[in-house]
Amino acid sequence: QERLVESGGRVVHTGGSLTLSCVVSGRTFSEHHMGWFRQAPGNEREFVAHISPGGTIMHYADSVRGRFNISRDNAKNMVYLQMDNLKPEDTAVYYCNAAYWSDGTYHGNTYYASWGQGTRVTVSA
Numbered sequence: 001q002e003r004l005v006e007s008g009g010r011v012v013h014t015g016g017s018l019t020l021s022c023v024v025s026g027r028t029f030s031e032h033h034m035g036w037f038r039q040a041p042g043n044e045r046e047f048v049a050h051i052s053p054g055g056t057i058m059h060y061a062d063s064v065r066g067r068f069n070i071s072r073d074n075a076k077n078m079v080y081l082q083m084d085n086l087k088p089e090d091t092a093v094y095y096c097n098a099a100y101w102s103d104g105t106y107h108g109n110t111y112y113a114s115w116g117q118g119t120r121v122t123v124s125a
Contacts, residue, residue, distance in 0.1 A: 002026040002113040004096055009119030012086055020081040020119055022096035030074035035099030035106050036081045038092035039118070047106045049081060050099050059106070063089070086123045093118040 008020040020036070031053055039045040049070035050059040058070050069082040079096050095118040097108035108115065 001111075002029075004113050004116035006094060006096055006116050006119040009094060009121040011122045011124060013124055014087060016086050016123070017082070017084045018086065018121060020083070020094055020096075020121070022079045022081075022116075024077045024079070024096075024113070026077070029077040032098040032109075032112060033100065033106075034070075034072060034079045034096060035108065036068075036070060036079070036094060036096050037108055038090075038094045038121075040089075040092040043092075045095065045108070047099075048094070050106045051079065083121070086121075088123045088125050091121060091123050093120050 003025040004022060006020060006022045012018050033050060033052055035050045036048040037045050038048050048061050048064055049068055051070045051072050055072045060068060067085045072079045095115055098112035099106040100109050
């Protein structure tokens with residue numbers, strides 16, 4: 001399995017911006033759909049954003065569409081999440097992983113990599 005390391009989370013005020021980064025080990029990164037997911041306290045992990053292997057197709061959860069932007073750099077094995085106009089309900093631990101579509105949403109592909117430690121984003125009111 002590959003290794004995922006997320007970074008960039010911190011405390012921000014409502015309306016602020018933040019960019020998260022995820023570096024992925026291994027040589028097959030460019031072949032995989034990737035996604036960002038998040039888990040708020042007391043909630044299950046949920047899909048946030050998806051990007052195709054070539055970086056040309058993106059999908060977003062309704063709650064973040066228009067505010068978040070996912071991108072990737074296949075030469076660096078990196079995937080990013082630019083978050084603008086942050087809201088308190090965006091507070092969560094954010095994770096990246098390979099992504100697959102099933103049952104109407106994207107899921108993390110834990111055959112590709114186990115979940116990393118994530119990076120915590122706290123949006124203060």
